[in-house]
Amino acid sequence: MAYDDLSDADTAVARRETASSSTTVLVSRRESFNAAHQLRDPGLSDEDNQRLFGKCANLHGHNYVVEVVVAGEIGLTTGYVLDLKQLSDVICRVIIQDVDHRNLNTDVAWLEGLIPTAENLAMAFWERVRPELPEGSLRSLRLWETDKNWAEVRDHD
């Protein structure tokens, strides 16, 4: 449809749709926790675990950082994509309170059966955060295990 065929109201809608389809606003919140883990497959011998995971097979701790990125439109009344206090509350309620100062191999029911690599933890955290946020708004979740290592989960788009 050519712009000549549109009424003023239709033109306004068309402009808004153009803007929203080409522009995305991202907001993000970080939270941190401390936890212990060991990279160990309980189905393998100690020797095989040492061979696979090296010293990471021994119990040790990390100061983890979780960063959650949410995409959306800026609300007309709030000026927010999402209130970051609300995002912080979600991250703390569904992740941090369960994992902080815990042993990730033994203390967290929803991590049972997982080797707690950064990749597996990031995926498990993603699955817990996503249903708590407005549909389709979760863009990525990144977990830093150290300041040099991170794993990230994101939607395909």
Ligand code: NI
């Ligand atoms: Ni580690």
